[in-house]
Amino acid sequence: MQYPYQIKTLEQYKEEYQKSVDNPEGFWAEIAENFQWRKKWDKVLEWNFIDPKVEWFKGAKLNITENCIDRHLETLGEKPAIIWEPNNPEERTRVVTYSRLHKRVCQVAQMLINNGVKKGDRVCIYMGMVPELAYAVLGCARIGAIHNVIFGGFSSQSIADRLEDSKAEFIITCDGAFRGGKDIPLKSIVDDALIGNKMVKKVIVYTRTRRPVSMIKGRDIWWEDEMDHALFQIEKNNEVSFPAVEMDAEDPLFILYTSGSTGKPKGVVHTTAGYMIWTTYTFVNTFQYQPGDVYFCTADIGWITGHSYIVYGPLAAGATSVMFEGIPTWPDAGRFWDIVDKYKVNILYTAPTAIRSLMAHGLEPLEGKDLSSLKVLGSVGEPINEEAWHWYDEYVGKGRCPIVDTWWQTETGGIMISNLAGVTPAKPSWATLPLPGVQPVLIDEHGQEAHERDETGLLKGNLCIKAPWPGILRTTYGDHERCRKNYFATYPGLYFTGDGALKDEEGNYRITGRVDDVLNVSGHRIGTAEVENAINMHTSVVESAVVGFPHSIKGQGIYAFVINEKKPHDEELAKQDILETVSRIIGPIAKPDKIQFVSGLPKTRSGKIMRRILRKIAEGEMENLGDTTTLLDPAIVNEIKENRL
Ligand code: WTA
Numbered sequence: 001m002q003y004p005y006q007i008k009t010l011e012q013y014k015e016e017y018q019k020s021v022d023n024p025e026g027f028w029a030e031i032a033e034n035f036q037w038r039k040k041w042d043k044v045l046e047w048n049f050i051d052p053k054v055e056w057f058k059g060a061k062l063n064i065t066e067n068c069i070d071r072h073l074e075t076l077g078e079k080p081a082i083i084w085e086p087n088n089p090e091e092r093t094r095v096v097t098y099s100r101l102h103k104r105v106c107q108v109a110q111m112l113i114n115n116g117v118k119k120g121d122r123v124c125i126y127m128g129m130v131p132e133l134a135y136a137v138l139g140c141a142r143i144g145a146i147h148n149v150i151f152g153g154f155s156s157q158s159i160a161d162r163l164e165d166s167k168a169e170f171i172i173t174c175d176g177a178f179r180g181g182k183d184i185p186l187k188s189i190v191d192d193a194l195i196g197n198k199m200v201k202k203v204i205v206y207t208r209t210r211r212p213v214s215m216i217k218g219r220d221i222w223w224e225d226e227m228d229h230a231l232f233q234i235e236k237n238n239e240v241s242f243p244a245v246e247m248d249a250e251d252p253l254f255i256l257y258t259s260g261s262t263g264k265p266k267g268v269v270h271t272t273a274g275y276m277i278w279t280t281y282t283f284v285n286t287f288q289y290q291p292g293d294v295y296f297c298t299a300d301i302g303w304i305t306g307h308s309y310i311v312y313g314p315l316a317a318g319a320t321s322v323m324f325e326g327i328p329t330w331p332d333a334g335r336f337w338d339i340v341d342k343y344k345v346n347i348l349y350t351a352p353t354a355i356r357s358l359m360a361h362g363l364e365p366l367e368g369k370d371l372s373s374l375k376v377l378g379s380v381g382e383p384i385n386e387e388a389w390h391w392y393d394e395y396v397g398k399g400r401c402p403i404v405d406t407w408w409q410t411e412t413g414g415i416m417i418s419n420l421a422g423v424t425p426a427k428p429s430w431a432t433l434p435l436p437g438v439q440p441v442l443i444d445e446h447g448q449e450a451h452e453r454d455e456t457g458l459l460k461g462n463l464c465i466k467a468p469w470p471g472i473l474r475t476t477y478g479d480h481e482r483c484r485k486n487y488f489a490t491y492p493g494l495y496f497t498g499d500g501a502l503k504d505e506e507g508n509y510r511i512t513g514r515v516d517d518v519l520n521v522s523g524h525r526i527g528t529a530e531v532e533n534a535i536n537m538h539t540s541v542v543e544s545a546v547v548g549f550p551h552s553i554k555g556q557g558i559y560a561f562v563i564n565e566k567k568p569h570d571e572e573l574a575k576q577d578i579l580e581t582v583s584r585i586i587g588p589i590a591k592p593d594k595i596q597f598v599s600g601l602p603k604t605r606s607g608k609i610m611r612r613i614l615r616k617i618a619e620g621e622m623e624n625l626g627d628t629t630t631l632l633d634p635a636i637v638n639e640i641k642e643n644r645l
């Protein structure tokens with residue numbers, strides 16, 4: 001498969017970028033010709049950022065799985081679509097060719113239909129990183145069911161909240177998941193989430209770890225049995241097929257919950273055609289994927305990076321994608337390098353937090369690993385610090401692999417600002433230039449387009465986007481007003497990202513981090529309000545305030561200031577109880593790194609917590625706390641400072 005829309009030179013990038021701004025409809029219509037449609041569109045784009053309303057390729061009919069699988073069968077049928085590396089390196093690798101993927105996805109589609117799943121129904125998927133997770137996602141897409149994948153690190157309570165918000169009637173899960181030395185009891189976590197739930201009709205359980213699980217008659221069924229039965233039904237004349245359901249371009253493809261500045265995660269909704277084109281276009285251009293390349297994205301499918309750049313983008317481009325069940329440091333910190341060596345990986349896409357954690361293990365794990373197959377390296381999820389960038393460049397890329405620093409979000413569906421590997425220039429810790437179709441703008445503190453450069457020639461502001469690109473979120477599930485308020489109301493007429501950024505004179509962007517109350521812990525988004533809510537649920541807690549602080553590996557750590565009803569007898573134990581509570585309510589990923597018991601919080605006379613002060617204290621910046629005279633009780637600041645952890 002060749003990619004006529006792959007940009008090859010800096011000149012061409014500039015031309016394409018200009019075209020995409022001058023005539024977005026013409027630009028994207030031309031790219032859309034490279035996909036398979038049941039019916040072409042009536043109108044390429046209709047939009048306003050007031051409602052907001054965005055419709056791409058309206059009136060077109062398609063199924064994304066025909067684009068990701070069926071259309072490749074003739075030429076790539078026997079080529080690997082997914083190469084699966086198990087958690088335990090001693091276990092057998094699984095190579096899933098495009099024709100095998102086709103068969104499995106058809107089986108899942110039939111299995112879902114057999115169990116009463118219909119187009120538009122929500123299917124919640126809570127699985128480890130096994131190929132069956134990809135089959136489940138694509139099986140949903142094949143029949144037009146809306147998948148909602150929940151990362152395996154979320155708790156029962158988080159699952160319960162998502163099930164309720166999305167009104168899901170179906171779940172696909174595993175008995176357990178292997179991750180490093182752990183066996184996570186997924187089914188049992190789902191069981192807890194289902195206590196009191198009256199909506200869920202079927203739970204399909206894939207056996208991975210074969211740990212004992214409870215199976216409730218009439219509700220819980222085994223994946224293996226159902227898949228066998230489905231295969232029997234769809235095998236005809238030596239062929240296996242399940243016709244894909246025809247979808248409208250704007251039919252929802254999936255919901256993915258993500259944290260914002262309020263306590264409750266929102267269900268970001270992506271639709272079919274625009275998302276497909278955006279993920280494919282950005283995949284092919286950013287990584288400069290060439291047919292036959294082996295590509296390895298280390299993300300989990302439970303996050304947007306896995307959706308867009310393990311499943312949809314690479315498969316629609318007919319790529320070979322490595323999927324890894326385990327973690328980078330198990331059985332030792334050389335695991336990524338073993339995988340690169342074993343499968344001769346050409347493109348590696350990972351997160352700064354993983355790079356930093358591997359850096360901390362020194363160079364020994366890299367010794368004797370052949371990394372010469374690598375051509376392109378990628379980074380995603382948080383700003384990459386210069387030290388990590390140089391380590392990645394020098395010891396992994398051996399100075400000869402361009403690094404793409406890809407800035408984007410769950411809401412953007414795909415990569416927005418990034419250099420294109422080897423085509424447009426890289427600049428350490430700068431995401432650099434916008435992809436064609438993306439029109440960023442920086443807004444200053446007066447709500448105007450920033451135009452005053454500082455002494456070093458940089459513009460600074462809140463990062464917004466002026467016009468829709470095909471992968472933009474369409475709504476937040478069940479609550480369009482929330483979508484409007486969150487993303488389109490701060491600066492009327494603009495999409496607001498929640499990130500701050502700098503722009504240099506060449507037009508390069510550097511993302512400086514979130515400007516709202518969202519933390520980025522190990523590349524995962526966590527809302528401070530969400531963590532506070534969880535801490536406050538602990539019986540002895542009166543109030544809490546959560547802020548981020550710089551963490552050498554995670555990027556940001558979570559610092560919680562907690563007021564207890566009375567001074568705990570055993571502080572350590574009291575902290576453990578709080579951690580356990582947070583684990584139960586959100587999941588282990590949201591556990592604070594530091595908990596400081598305080599007797600009060602710095603509040604204004606109107607009762608608002610001055611987070612700025614807490615943030616500075618957490619960061620260790622004790623001197624310049626700014627004006628504290630407006631505080632109700634200025635003395636509290638000294639107490640907090642003295643007892644800082
Ligand atoms: C941050 C992950 C700097 C940013 C794809 C954004 C980044 C949030 C980068 C989205 C990058 C992501 N440089 N910051 N290259 N990539 N971010 O929704 O703050 O999990 O708003 O999507 O991660 O996180 P999300």
